[in-house]
Amino acid sequence: MSDVLLSIRDLVVEFPKRDKVLTALDHINFDVRRGEILGMVGESGAGKSLTGAAIIGLLEPPGHIAQGEILLDGQRIDNLPYHKMRRIRGKKIAMIFQDPLTSLNPILTIAEQLIETIRTHLPLSEKEARERAVQLLEEVGIPAARRRVDDYPHHFSGGMRQRVVIALALAGEPDLIIADEPTTALDVSVQAQIIDVLKKLCRDRGASVILVTHDMGVIAEAADRVAVMYAGRLAEIGTVRQVVLDPHHPYTVGLMGSIPSLTHDIDRLTQIPGSMPRLDNIPKGCAFNPRCERAFDRCYQERPDLIAVEGSEDSQVACWLFDQEASA
Amino acid sequence: MSESPLLQVSNLSREFDVSKPLLNRLIERLPQQHLRAVDNVSFAIPKGETFALVGESGSGKSTIAKLVVDLIRPTSGRILFDGKALPEARGKEFITLRRRVQMIFQDPFASLNPRWRVGDIIAEPIHAFGLAGQMETTVTKRVEELLDIVGLAGRDRHKFPHEFSGGQRQRIAIARALSAKPDFLVCDEPTSALDVSVQAQILNLMQDLQDELGLTYLFISHDMSVVRHMADRIGVLYLGALVENAPAHELFRNPSHPYTRMLLDAIPDHEMTGRVRKPVKGEIPNPINPPTGCTFHPRCEFANDRCKAEVPTLIATTGEHFASCFAVEEDRLPKAAAIA
Numbered sequence: 193m194s195d196v197l198l199s200i201r202d203l204v205v206e207f208p209k210r211d212k213v214l215t216a217l218d219h220i221n222f223d224v225r226r227g228e229i230l231g232m233v234g235e236s237g238a239g240k241s242l243t244g245a246a247i248i249g250l251l252e253p254p255g256h257i258a259q260g261e262i263l264l265d266g267q268r269i270d271n272l273p274y275h276k277m278r279r280i281r282g283k284k285i286a287m288i289f290q291d292p293l294t295s296l297n298p299i300l301t302i303a304e305q306l307i308e309t310i311r312t313h314l315p316l317s318e319k320e321a322r323e324r325a326v327q328l329l330e331e332v333g334i335p336a337a338r339r340r341v342d343d344y345p346h347h348f349s350g351g352m353r354q355r356v357v358i359a360l361a362l363a364g365e366p367d368l369i370i371a372d373e374p375t376t377a378l379d380v381s382v383q384a385q386i387i388d389v390l391k392k393l394c395r396d397r398g399a400s401v402i403l404v405t406h407d408m409g410v411i412a413e414a415a416d417r418v419a420v421m422y423a424g425r426l427a428e429i430g431t432v433r434q435v436v437l438d439p440h441h442p443y444t445v446g447l448m449g450s451i452p453s454l455t456h457d458i459d460r461l462t463q464i465p466g467s468m469p470r471l472d473n474i475p476k477g478c479a480f481n482p483r484c485e486r487a488f489d490r491c492y493q494e495r496p497d498l499i500a501v502e503g504s505e506d507s508q509v510a511c512w513l514f515d516q517e518a519s520a
Numbered sequence: 521m522s523e524s525p526l527l528q529v530s531n532l533s534r535e536f537d538v539s540k541p542l543l544n545r546l547i548e549r550l551p552q553q554h555l556r557a558v559d560n561v562s563f564a565i566p567k568g569e570t571f572a573l574v575g576e577s578g579s580g581k582s583t584i585a586k587l588v589v590d591l592i593r594p595t596s597g598r599i600l601f602d603g604k605a606l607p608e609a610r611g612k613e614f615i616t617l618r619r620r621v622q623m624i625f626q627d628p629f630a631s632l633n634p635r636w637r638v639g640d641i642i643a644e645p646i647h648a649f650g651l652a653g654q655m656e657t658t659v660t661k662r663v664e665e666l667l668d669i670v671g672l673a674g675r676d677r678h679k680f681p682h683e684f685s686g687g688q689r690q691r692i693a694i695a696r697a698l699s700a701k702p703d704f705l706v707c708d709e710p711t712s713a714l715d716v717s718v719q720a721q722i723l724n725l726m727q728d729l730q731d732e733l734g735l736t737y738l739f740i741s742h743d744m745s746v747v748r749h750m751a752d753r754i755g756v757l758y759l760g761a762l763v764e765n766a767p768a769h770e771l772f773r774n775p776s777h778p779y780t781r782m783l784l785d786a787i788p789d790h791e792m793t794g795r796v797r798k799p800v801k802g803e804i805p806n807p808i809n810p811p812t813g814c815t816f817h818p819r820c821e822f823a824n825d826r827c828k829a830e831v832p833t834l835i836a837t838t839g840e841h842f843a844s845c846f847a848v849e850e851d852r853l854p855k856a857a858a859i860a
Contacts, residue, residue, distance in 0.1 A: 235715040236686070349803055350577075379576040379742060381800040384786040388799055406715055409788030413797065436792050450720030451790060452749035454772070460727070461720035461749070467685055 198224040203260035214471040218424045229401040231415030238421040240404045244370040249277045283313045286361035290373035292353035296345040303341040313364035328359040351382035372404045423479040430507030440509040525564035532597035534558040557583040559760040570737040572747040575757035581740045585708045619649045622697040626709035628689035632681040639677030645700040666695040687718035706738045759815045766841040776843035822847040
């Protein structure tokens with residue numbers, strides 16, 4: 193069994209419009225290893241959630257995968273027919289959405305929803321499935337799970353609902369969980385609890401998690417590695433320590449500097465001038481060039497691919513500043 | 521004049537009637553139910569300073585914001601702006617007070633009228649308060665000037681809100697607030713709908729405006745790092761009550777109230793300093809039926825019988841630092857691990 197669970201190769205997602213084609217994901221390459229939490233950060237519209245949707249096969253038409261491959265356990269899953277993909281969804285790959293209120297059915301009890309999901313994926317009787325449901329709820333830290341399993345979603349608070357959603361995601365015992373902004377709708381105090389639950393589950397079950405968020409604090413707490421997205425492309429990928437403490441890409445540097453500090457005084461926050469380009473207006477060369485202080489001629493001509501950064505293991509950056517061959 | 525604070529809030533409370541409809545109450549023999557959203561809150565903001573209110577959802581932050589700008593009226597207590605009470609002011613005085621206190625809302629997608637051009641949105645307060653005379657050209661000039669101040673182009677006044685990104689819309693909302701020439705701005709989570717890089721732009725803009733125009737801010741947020749960056753003083757709310765009120769640095773260096781400590785412990789360590797984050801116990805209780813005594817006692821590891829029976833009040837711990845906690849009063853709290 194190889195170390196890599198999920199492999200994304202040269203993925204391109206396009207949205208055809210009446211008069212043009214928008215490229216929402218533009219040649220994305222990355223791997224998710226077994227048992228790791230891979231963070232994905234970036235601004236709204238950078239393509240974080242879309243990457244998750246592409247992996248689990250839930251792209252909204254007319255969006256479609258125009259090029260590239262998605263490999264799970266070495267098997268291509270991007271071109272599977274609907275009924276085969278259905279068997280992977282929930283069973284091999286599960287999804288946790290941002291808003292726990294809309295991802296639960298309000299007119300079914302928690303037990304009904306869990307049992308339905310468990311029995312879809314596992315050969316268990318009604319009674320066994322119910323037992324399993326209680327177990328799952330205990331595992332995600334819901335107090336008095338046996339009593340609460342027959343409650344409706346509205347009986348639970350936001351944090352507790354998100355735990356239920358996590359329990360639902362775990363029901364099919366997936367290898368990969370895609371968590372799309374799982375803590376964004378929650379208060380900081382509750383957010384910390386949910387991160388702990390995710391981390392624990394990942395450790396105990398050896399499942400991998402793709403954690404999509406715009407909150408660097410959550411990433412720093414939970415992720416092993418981080419991928420930084422910008423305008424539908426990967427700007428940088430590396431270990432969490434390296435990306436947070438010693439970012440390479442000028443965009444990541446700006447992003448890190450723009451977060452107010454808890455420990456020391458900053459007179460002025462770093463400000464990246466301008467805003468992310470719209471998908472129909474991505475500049476030639478590097479997509480970040482209009483906002484980059486260090487851009488030079490090559491950045492306006494050629495698009496940089498991910499290149500390994502010398503001296504730092506495991507980290508790749510899409511920036512010409514780090515192209516050793518050219519500078520040598 | 522500079523001695524007295526610009527905004528003085530004393531013993532402010534606000535209740536909401538959350539009873540079932542009258543007929544249900546009569547048939548089911550239910551009593552009326554009241555929710556105390558703001559409970560005996562007092563604080564003061566000196567001119568030119570930023571006072572921040574932090575707390576979880578449901579702690580009463582936004583209700584206080586609405587009370588301060590007189591969108592809703594208090595059940596009891598007083599809010600004095602520059603020595604005058606807004607709800608009691610009449611005629612010209614009322615209009616002047618209204619003009620001097622403006623608000624910036626959380627959601628820049630909902631707070632701008634989608635059918636109005638940006639120029640009209642910003643000009644509305646100018647017309648409403650008669651700030652530029654009758655000449656349409658002076659109004660236009662002022663609108664362009666305001667757009668320039670917030671970092672947009674003068675020609676943007678012809679566009680509609682949907683043509684702008686979230687950050688740019690928040691700039692428009694700031695320009696609208698500034699057009700009334702206020703000296704006090706109530707900012708209710710002004711950056712929580714924005715990405716961090718855009719948030720940095722807006723926070724920098726707000727600081728520049730404060731320096732240039734001498735504005736005073738009531739800044740409401742749930743993000744402790746934003747609050748630390750912006751505020752001179754911080755008030756921590758729990759279930760409608762102010763549990764701690766301290767200078768910003770002091771609060772992070774020496775948090776007194778167990779709830780403040782819990783909040784600070786819960787913040788993810790985005791700087792990877794290796795700080796150990798403690799898991800939070802429990803959740804905020806139902807405000808319709810709050811716990812007796814100190815409302816935090818069910819979640820507090822230092823609670824004793826007194827905490828369950830009596831309601832603590834804010835007392836000074838050191839100098840300008842106030843906390844409402846019997847454990848602090850009786851000096852039986854261990855020293856907090858400072859964050860900064």
